[in-house]
Every structure is written in C-alpha cells, then in structure tokens.
Amino acid sequence: MTAKAHVQRVVGTGAEEAAPxxxxxxxxxxxxxxxxxxxxxxxxxxxxxxxxxxxxxxxxxxxxxxxxxxxxxxxxxxxxxxxxxxxxxxxxxxxxxxxxxxxxxRPGSHALAYAQDKLLMREKMEELGAPVPRWWRVNSEQEIQAGLAELGGRGVLKTPRDGYDGKGVRIIAEASEARDWLADGGPLLLEEMIPFEFEVAAVLARRPSGEVACWPVVRTVQQQGACFEVVAPAPGVGPELEGQIQDIAVKIAEDLDVVGILAVEMFVGSNGGEASASGAPALQPYVNELAMRPHNSAHWTIEGADTSQFEQHLRAVLDLPLGSTLPLRDWSVMVNVLGSELDDPREAYQQVMEKYPRAKIHMYGKEVKPRRKIGHVTVVGDDLDEALAQSHGAAAMLRGEV
Amino acid sequence: MTAKAHVQRVVGTGAEEAAPxxxxxxxxxxxxxxxxxxxxxxxxxxxxxxxxxxxxxxxxxxxxxxxxxxxxxxxxxxxxxxxxxxxxxxxxxxxxxxxxxxxxxRPGSHALAYAQDKLLMREKMEELGAPVPRWWRVNSEQEIQAGLAELGGRGVLKTPRDGYDGKGVRIIAEASEARDWLADGGPLLLEEMIPFEFEVAAVLARRPSGEVACWPVVRTVQQQGACFEVVAPAPGVGPELEGQIQDIAVKIAEDLDVVGILAVEMFVGSNGGEASASGAPALQPYVNELAMRPHNSAHWTIEGADTSQFEQHLRAVLDLPLGSTLPLRDWSVMVNVLGSELDDPREAYQQVMEKYPRAKIHMYGKEVKPRRKIGHVTVVGDDLDEALAQSHGAAAMLRGEV
Structure with a gap:
C-alpha cells in the first residue's frame, strides 16, 4: 500500500567535485x-x-x-x-x-597589514592624501603629554593592533592613563578627537582584475564603541560628498591592492565654517578605520541591495565579475542586537514576528553575553522613520527589553 | 612575532541546544x-x-x-x-x-492526501465549489472513450498519484493510449483540456493558529510540462480576478487545514464570451494542481518579497507569526535552468555575471541531466521587459546555449 517515493534522486552526483x-x-x-x-x-x-x-x-x-x-x-x-x-x-x-x-x-597580507596596524594605516593614508585626524606615534608619557597639549588637553589613544568594537580605544586627558598600555611595550597611536557631525562608512568590493563596485555610502551610529545602527543611504550626504567619500575608498582599495570587501569608516566633521556652494556648512570626511572583510556597516545589503556584501566577497575572491550594488528600496536600516536580557533571543520570536512582520531577523547562533553582537535586524522600505522604528523595535524585543 | 588572535570565541555555547x-x-x-x-x-x-x-x-x-x-x-x-x-x-x-x-x-496527512491524489483532490474541489475542468474517474478504455466523446475527442489523462513536471500526464485522443496505465491497475483521471489564456499560481502560507498570508498571484509558463518562467505579479490579472483566485486558494487552505506553504496552480480561460464590466472578455480560473510545500512558482520571493516562501514555511510549521508578503519591486521574473549543455553550469559564471550583474543565480548542486531542474535565475526590477530579458539571458548562458 505504500506509494513509491518518486522524488528526483541525487545520488553520487559529482556536482560537489566541480564546486568552486x-x-x-x-x-x-x-x-x-x-x-x-x-x-x-x-x-x-x-x-x-x-x-x-x-x-x-x-x-x-x-x-x-x-x-x-x-x-x-x-x-x-x-x-x-x-x-x-x-x-x-x-x-x-x-x-x-x-x-x-x-x-x-585574498586579500593578500600586503593589504591586510593596513587593516591590522593602525599606525601603518595612518602613515599610508597620509601618503595617499586621504584626510585623517591629526595623529602621533607615541612611545612614552612625555610624547603623549606633548600631543595632548597640542590637542587642547584631550585625545584618543589607540593600541595599533587587535582593537575592535571599542576595545583598544581610550579617550584620555592625562598621559598617566596610558601607563598600562605603555608597559605592554610598543608604540601607541594618539589622535585628535574629531568633533564629528556623524559617522559614515564607504563599503566596496574589488577583484584581482581591478573591477571595483561601491554600495551607497551609509551612516553608522556607534554605541559604547560597537556598531549599533546603520542607515543606507546616509542621510545628509549629498551626491558631491558621497562622491568624495567613495573616491577616497576606491583610492585606498586600488593603492593597497585590496581584494574582497573593503570598508572605510569615516568621521564627517564641519569644515571650519567654510560653506559649500549651496550655503550649507561644508562637510569634511576623515578616515577612521579600515576593514578588509565583510563588515557590519554593510549587513543591510543582504536584503537591501541587488548583491549582498557576502555574495560580493565570494565573487571578488574568486575573481568573478561583481554584482549590481543598487539598493532595492529607498531606505535600509540595520540595528545590531548587542546582548540580551533573554537566555535565548529566539524566545522573543512569537512577539517580534507578530509586531514586526517586515523585520528581517538574523541570529548568529551565539550564546548571549553582555553587549556581545549576537544578531541584527534589517528593515527595508520607502519610509525612513518607519524603517527606523521597526528595526529598533524588533531589536529591542530580541534584547528582551520590551 | 605572531599577533594573538583576538577573535570572539564561540566555544561550548549551548546556543545550539536552544535552537528550534x-x-x-x-x-x-x-x-x-x-x-x-x-x-x-x-x-x-x-x-x-x-x-x-x-x-x-x-x-x-x-x-x-x-x-x-x-x-x-x-x-x-x-x-x-x-x-x-x-x-x-x-x-x-x-x-x-x-x-x-x-x-x-505539518502539513498533516489529512491535508497532504489531497496533494498526493488527483482524484481525491478533484472531488474535494467540487465539494468546495472551486472551479475545475470537467473530469471523470475512469477504470477502462470504455469509460475513457465515453469521456473523450463528451470532450469532442481529446482530453488530458493523468495518473492520480506520483506525477510531477509533466510525468504522469498525457494528452490523448484514443482510449488505447491509456492501455499501459490501465494495466498498472487503479482508476485514472480524465479531464477537459482547458483552452487557457494563461496559467497562474496562488501561493500562500497558513499556520496552525489559522493565520494566512498570500503573495501576489503569479503567471507561470510551462515548458514540456515543467515550470519554466514565473512573473510576479501576474500580468493581465486585475485586482478583481486576483481576489477571486486568492479567495479560492484561501478556502482550500482553510477547508483542508493546510499548514505551511500551499500552491494552487490554475488555468485562466475566457469565460464563454461573457464580458466584464470593463468590456474585456471575462476570465475564469480553473484549479489544476495543489502542492503543499514550497513551490517553484514562489522561488521569486527569495529576492522579490519581504519574506521568502522558505522562511514563511519554517515560520508556519513552527506556528510563528507569518512575515510580510509585500513585493520589493514592481516585477520579479524567475526562470528555471532545465538541464544544460555544460558539464557544470558554474563554468558559465564568468560570462553570465559579466553580462547580467543584477541576475540572482541559484544552482542546486545537482548533476546535469537533460531537462532536469538544476537551478534558477531571478531578476527583480521596475521594468518587466528588462527583467524578462535578463533572467532568460542568464538562464540560457547557464544552459550553455549562448
């Protein structure tokens, strides 16, 4: 009486052997x-x-x-x-x-070096003419004190290597605050704290043959040093400024021979009162960080663009032609889930899916720890306020705050 | 000299144990x-x-x-x-x-029965008042000949079970053409060949609590019995007809207690010259097939809608609230890759990605066989002709025809 299973059989295909x-x-x-x-x-x-x-x-x-x-x-x-x-x-x-x-x-170690070492990167940016905050290579409390004096008493101190998500970064007003890091040996990076209007990221992909494709520049919001919110495209960034920002990123990608994804995080500050042709205060980007891998600031591309950064990274490292980076809707908003009050954020699925049917939920299968990046939520649409409200609302539920 | 790897470690998380x-x-x-x-x-x-x-x-x-x-x-x-x-x-x-x-x-066997057995399904559709082609349960050449006479000499003969992609379906003009199937025993389904204008599919999801969510009705084009092209939303289907088609699908889902994805494939024929209020010839849908699983006619939802049919199926069987079914752009076109002249269609990636940067390629990791469904291509956009040209062009390259 059993119906014979007439499924298409996929036995000993050989298809796996041919896979890139x-x-x-x-x-x-x-x-x-x-x-x-x-x-x-x-x-x-x-x-x-x-x-x-x-x-x-x-x-x-x-x-x-x-x-x-x-x-x-x-x-x-x-x-x-x-x-x-x-x-x-x-x-x-x-x-x-x-x-x-x-x-x-891919990317090669000759490129990765500049994403590994912030001092090397700052030197290189200057060499390329990319705008950066004022900075000093410092080896002692004396050198730090001298730098702080030039900066008006306050600066940002960074370990050149191994920092991420706010780790390895301190805002200091006294050289003594650097004592433990100095004791670990090696030079540190002291730089100007840019009084930025907002932060942006330019994300692109480049393949060995030289083809480069940029997604729209996005606005990023950090929370305690970790990426919290990304809006694509960046509000307040007109075509001229976007072109300027993308030109910087492309120049870096080409000069450093980056292959795969390159994310360039930048501060955008007011340019000392100099006004643009439109009468608005001129905005000036400053390169902050480089990442040579898929980056948090482009997670929105999974749903929001023709080609996601993850697909693009695979295409780029395989030297395949790059996909379209056009956005699918007017706005995409991505909000990170940084830690949760819940033992497991999936407990909130019933509630969050009921209230936010357009929210795209990404959980990383990671154990919850305070402020750990355990997932993110993206909402795409044509109304920015709604996309912001929905993505933040959904992320808050996954954090167990609602 | 080695930099210590400061990656976020994910050891012994316990997160896997909590996964649905x-x-x-x-x-x-x-x-x-x-x-x-x-x-x-x-x-x-x-x-x-x-x-x-x-x-x-x-x-x-x-x-x-x-x-x-x-x-x-x-x-x-x-x-x-x-x-x-x-x-x-x-x-x-x-x-x-x-x-x-x-x-x-989920779906339960009480529902699946109607997707397994076309005779059972036809009976049920009549009971529900869903429009179907004229049909007969036939057990002998005599019964087939009688049916064919009523149909003007030609009809469609189907094995009630285990047919797919054109298998188990024959257009016949003589009862003798059914001899081998009759010899296998069991009744067959003989039905009217609908002179359809086009074919459509209504795809929805339903969860145990009763919530139902429909994607827009799509137009499907078959080639030698297998799905070849899907356009979402269906051109030529106005809101009134779409509502009528979706009502039929929802009634079936509810009456049969379907859980998960339900796809209802329908013929749309002219309704004997009766004109609609607008003066256009009235169109009449006829239920052809049911599928209770993610279906080829909704692969476009992966890129083209807020929620893909695959995510929706998982939500539905877990009794989680259903996601939004809104399309992201005006048009989505999906074209199947049925077989290939290439040993492996991935050989064409360089060429196809270069020419069609917006094409979303899906390969199933299956060995190439003649006319086998080995992959599909989707293009979304606001210009239907362009989406059609790009998706067909990309699929043809993957089939090794260009």
Missing part, C-alpha cells in the same frame, strides 16, 4: 553569513572555526576546528580550496605567507 | 533553499536525504541518508525535532502517522 571552493579562516557570524551566500551560488565554503558548534561551525558542513594562529591548520585549509580568505584581520602574516604557497590568499 | 528544530523529509533543492532561510533565523534544520552529497545533504550538517518510505528513518528524524515537514508529497500516509506520534507533522 573558498576557504575562510574564522568561525563567527561573518563566515556564517558567507555560507548563506555560498549556498545559492553552489560555492563550497570550507572554514577553520574555533568550535564545531560555533556561529559558523553549525552551518558549514566542511568545518575544521582550529586556531587562526595555528600554521598547520591554516595551511591544511589552504590545501583543500581554490582560494583562501579571512573573516578577521588577526591571522599572523607569516601564516598567511605559508598558506599563500598553497592557494591564493 | 525542524525536520524535513527530502534531500532536493527545496530543503536546500529552506536551509538558506533557516540559517539567519537560527533554526536548526534536520534532513532525511537520498545522498550525503545531494542538493541538501551538501549544505545541511544535520542530514541523515535514508528513504522517504523507510518508516524507521522518518521516525528517527521525527524524534530529533520539534516539528516535521516534507519537501514532496510522496511520503506514505502510514509513515506520516507513525512519525506524528513523535512530533507534529
């Missing part, structure tokens, strides 16, 4: 979202992850557990793939060099 | 695309697949190899999940009943 293979070092949400983009394109992702049940280990069948600073593990990954990429900038140079003997590493 | 778990029977492209929707929501998909390296086995880490008609395998899957769903309608009833003791099966 991309290796990614890192097991967090970026590799997870790369996998979402890899599946429709039939690209096989291989990942070196911190834990089999981590954010990307959960969803990438070809995952191996290992550390980003374990040369043997990174090289074993490189051997299995057509091209190797990274989810973060913290893979040691000599390991990237060793892996590069086995498969192309 | 959905089991799916079937290892084809529908489960593959369900996985694309499951990842962002942090839903853990478990699949019973035909092959570990098949379309969904490749991308669902929690896959087990087994047959849809192996009761022990289906029950083992049910034991591991919160809810069980199916990718096709061919799981035997008694196996669904056994699995239903272990986890809710």
């Amino acid at each position: 293979r991309v290796g990614v070092v890192g097991g967090g949400q970026l590799a997870r979202m790369m996998q979402e983009a890899a599946i429709p394109l039939g690209i096989q992702l291989h990942a070196l992850v911190e834990a089999a049940d981590g954010a990307s280990g959960q969803v990438i069948p070809n995952s191996q557990v290992g550390d980003a600073d374990d040369s043997a593990a990174v090289c074993a990954l490189a051997e299995r793939v057509d091209v190797l990429t990274v989810e973060h900038e913290h893979v040691p140079d000599e390991i990237l060099a060793a892996a590069g003997e086995l498969a192309p590493v | 778990r959905v089991g799916v029977v079937g290892g084809g492209q529908l489960a593959r695309m369900m996985q694309e929707a499951a990842i962002p929501l942090g839903i853990q998909l478990h699949a019973l697949v035909e092959a570990a390296d098949g379309a969904s086995g490749q991308v669902i880490p929690n896959s087990q190899v087994g047959d849809a008609d192996d009761s022990a395998a289906v029950c083992a899957l049910a034991e591991r999940v919160d809810v069980l769903t199916v990718e096709h309608e061919h799981v035997p009833d008694e196996i669904l009943a056994a699995a239903g003791e272990l986890a809710p099966v």
Whole structure:
C-alpha cells in the first residue's frame, strides 16, 4: 500500500567535485553569513572555526576546528580550496605567507597589514592624501603629554593592533592613563578627537582584475564603541560628498591592492565654517578605520541591495565579475542586537514576528553575553522613520527589553 | 612575532541546544533553499536525504541518508525535532502517522492526501465549489472513450498519484493510449483540456493558529510540462480576478487545514464570451494542481518579497507569526535552468555575471541531466521587459546555449 517515493534522486552526483571552493579562516557570524551566500551560488565554503558548534561551525558542513594562529591548520585549509580568505584581520602574516604557497590568499597580507596596524594605516593614508585626524606615534608619557597639549588637553589613544568594537580605544586627558598600555611595550597611536557631525562608512568590493563596485555610502551610529545602527543611504550626504567619500575608498582599495570587501569608516566633521556652494556648512570626511572583510556597516545589503556584501566577497575572491550594488528600496536600516536580557533571543520570536512582520531577523547562533553582537535586524522600505522604528523595535524585543 | 588572535570565541555555547528544530523529509533543492532561510533565523534544520552529497545533504550538517518510505528513518528524524515537514508529497500516509506520534507533522496527512491524489483532490474541489475542468474517474478504455466523446475527442489523462513536471500526464485522443496505465491497475483521471489564456499560481502560507498570508498571484509558463518562467505579479490579472483566485486558494487552505506553504496552480480561460464590466472578455480560473510545500512558482520571493516562501514555511510549521508578503519591486521574473549543455553550469559564471550583474543565480548542486531542474535565475526590477530579458539571458548562458 505504500506509494513509491518518486522524488528526483541525487545520488553520487559529482556536482560537489566541480564546486568552486573558498576557504575562510574564522568561525563567527561573518563566515556564517558567507555560507548563506555560498549556498545559492553552489560555492563550497570550507572554514577553520574555533568550535564545531560555533556561529559558523553549525552551518558549514566542511568545518575544521582550529586556531587562526595555528600554521598547520591554516595551511591544511589552504590545501583543500581554490582560494583562501579571512573573516578577521588577526591571522599572523607569516601564516598567511605559508598558506599563500598553497592557494591564493585574498586579500593578500600586503593589504591586510593596513587593516591590522593602525599606525601603518595612518602613515599610508597620509601618503595617499586621504584626510585623517591629526595623529602621533607615541612611545612614552612625555610624547603623549606633548600631543595632548597640542590637542587642547584631550585625545584618543589607540593600541595599533587587535582593537575592535571599542576595545583598544581610550579617550584620555592625562598621559598617566596610558601607563598600562605603555608597559605592554610598543608604540601607541594618539589622535585628535574629531568633533564629528556623524559617522559614515564607504563599503566596496574589488577583484584581482581591478573591477571595483561601491554600495551607497551609509551612516553608522556607534554605541559604547560597537556598531549599533546603520542607515543606507546616509542621510545628509549629498551626491558631491558621497562622491568624495567613495573616491577616497576606491583610492585606498586600488593603492593597497585590496581584494574582497573593503570598508572605510569615516568621521564627517564641519569644515571650519567654510560653506559649500549651496550655503550649507561644508562637510569634511576623515578616515577612521579600515576593514578588509565583510563588515557590519554593510549587513543591510543582504536584503537591501541587488548583491549582498557576502555574495560580493565570494565573487571578488574568486575573481568573478561583481554584482549590481543598487539598493532595492529607498531606505535600509540595520540595528545590531548587542546582548540580551533573554537566555535565548529566539524566545522573543512569537512577539517580534507578530509586531514586526517586515523585520528581517538574523541570529548568529551565539550564546548571549553582555553587549556581545549576537544578531541584527534589517528593515527595508520607502519610509525612513518607519524603517527606523521597526528595526529598533524588533531589536529591542530580541534584547528582551520590551 | 605572531599577533594573538583576538577573535570572539564561540566555544561550548549551548546556543545550539536552544535552537528550534525542524525536520524535513527530502534531500532536493527545496530543503536546500529552506536551509538558506533557516540559517539567519537560527533554526536548526534536520534532513532525511537520498545522498550525503545531494542538493541538501551538501549544505545541511544535520542530514541523515535514508528513504522517504523507510518508516524507521522518518521516525528517527521525527524524534530529533520539534516539528516535521516534507519537501514532496510522496511520503506514505502510514509513515506520516507513525512519525506524528513523535512530533507534529505539518502539513498533516489529512491535508497532504489531497496533494498526493488527483482524484481525491478533484472531488474535494467540487465539494468546495472551486472551479475545475470537467473530469471523470475512469477504470477502462470504455469509460475513457465515453469521456473523450463528451470532450469532442481529446482530453488530458493523468495518473492520480506520483506525477510531477509533466510525468504522469498525457494528452490523448484514443482510449488505447491509456492501455499501459490501465494495466498498472487503479482508476485514472480524465479531464477537459482547458483552452487557457494563461496559467497562474496562488501561493500562500497558513499556520496552525489559522493565520494566512498570500503573495501576489503569479503567471507561470510551462515548458514540456515543467515550470519554466514565473512573473510576479501576474500580468493581465486585475485586482478583481486576483481576489477571486486568492479567495479560492484561501478556502482550500482553510477547508483542508493546510499548514505551511500551499500552491494552487490554475488555468485562466475566457469565460464563454461573457464580458466584464470593463468590456474585456471575462476570465475564469480553473484549479489544476495543489502542492503543499514550497513551490517553484514562489522561488521569486527569495529576492522579490519581504519574506521568502522558505522562511514563511519554517515560520508556519513552527506556528510563528507569518512575515510580510509585500513585493520589493514592481516585477520579479524567475526562470528555471532545465538541464544544460555544460558539464557544470558554474563554468558559465564568468560570462553570465559579466553580462547580467543584477541576475540572482541559484544552482542546486545537482548533476546535469537533460531537462532536469538544476537551478534558477531571478531578476527583480521596475521594468518587466528588462527583467524578462535578463533572467532568460542568464538562464540560457547557464544552459550553455549562448
């Protein structure tokens, strides 16, 4: 009496052998979202992850557990793939060099160096003529005190390497506040605190053949040093300023030979009262940070643009033609879920889906910890206020605040 | 000299234990695309697949190899999940009943029966007052000949079960053409060949609590019995006709207690010259087929609507509130890739991505066979002609025809 199952059988296909293979070092949400983009394109992702049940280990069948600073593990990954990429900038140079003997590493370590080291980056930006805040390489309390004096008593101190989401950054008024970092050795970066009007990010992709594609410049809002809200396109940024910002980002990508996604975070400040032709106070962008990987400021592209940054990154590192970066609707708003009062934010699904049927929820499969990036929400639409209200409302529910 | 890897570690999270778990029977492209929707929501998909390296086995880490008609395998899957769903309608009833003791099966076998058996479905449609082509249950050449005489000599003969993509369907003019099927035993379905103007599909989702959400009605074009092109929304279908078509689909969903996606394929014919208020010839829909799973006619929703049918199916079977079904742009066009001249259509990526930067490519990781559904392409935009040209152009390149 059983009906014979007449499903189309997919046995011993050989289709898997023909798949383009991309290796990614890192097991967090970026590799997870790369996998979402890899599946429709039939690209096989291989990942070196911190834990089999981590954010990307959960969803990438070809995952191996290992550390980003374990040369043997990174090289074993490189051997299995057509091209190797990274989810973060913290893979040691000599390991990237060793892996590069086995498969192309994109972006290459010659580019990644500028995303790893803020002092190197500041020097390079000056060399390129990209506007940056005033800055000093400082090795002692005396040097810091001298810099602070020039800055009117207050400045931003940064460790050149390994900072992220507000870590490795201090606003200081006294050189003594740098004592512990100075004790760790090595130079620090002291810079002017830009009294910015707002912050923006220019995100683009570049492939080895040189093709570059930019998404619209976005406005970013930080909260305690971590990205909190992104609005695309950036309100208050007209075509002239957007062109200026994108030109800076393209120049950086080309000069540094970046392959894959490049995100350039910038402050936009008033330009000392000089007015533009329109009579509005002129706005001046200053390069703050570089990232050479899919970036939080472009998560909105998953739903909001023809091509997501994750798909684009895969295309770029495989040297495939880049996809259209046109936005699908007038506005996209992305809000991060930074920690939660709930043991598991999925407990709020009933409530949040009921109230916000247009909210696109992304949870990273990560354990909740205070202020940890555990997910994000995107809303696209033609009404900015509504998109802001819905995305913030949904994120607040996932944080257990409503 | 090595920089310490300061990545956010995701070790022993416990986040996986808390994930909602959905089991799916079937290892084809529908489960593959369900996985694309499951990842962002942090839903853990478990699949019973035909092959570990098949379309969904490749991308669902929690896959087990087994047959849809192996009761022990289906029950083992049910034991591991919160809810069980199916990718096709061919799981035997008694196996669904056994699995239903272990986890809710959605849609239930009481609903699936009408998607499994075309005779049962035709009877039910008549009972509901849904318009259908004239039809007969036939057991012999005599009965077929009598039906054909009433139909003016030509009709459509169908096996009640296990047909798909044009299989199990014949246009006949002589009862003798049914001899082999009659020899297999069991009644057949003979029906009128509707001289349709075009074909449409109404696709909706329904959850156990009763909530229903419809996407816009789409126009479908078949080629040798398989879906070839889908345009959303359906050109030539005004609000009145769309309402009538959606009402039929909602009535079916509610009366049959469907949970998950329901696709109702319909012919739209001219209504015997009776004109509508506008003076145009009145159009009459006729129910052709039902499917109770994500359906080819709604693949466009992945890029073209706020909520994709795959996300919606997961929401529905988990009894979560349904997402918005609003389209993102004026038009979405989906074209299937049915077979290819290329050994692997990914060989065409360089060419197709260069020429069609807005085309969204979906390849299913399946070996190429003649006319097999191995992928699809979607283009969304505000110009229908352009979306048609781009989607067909891209699909033709993937088929190796350009």
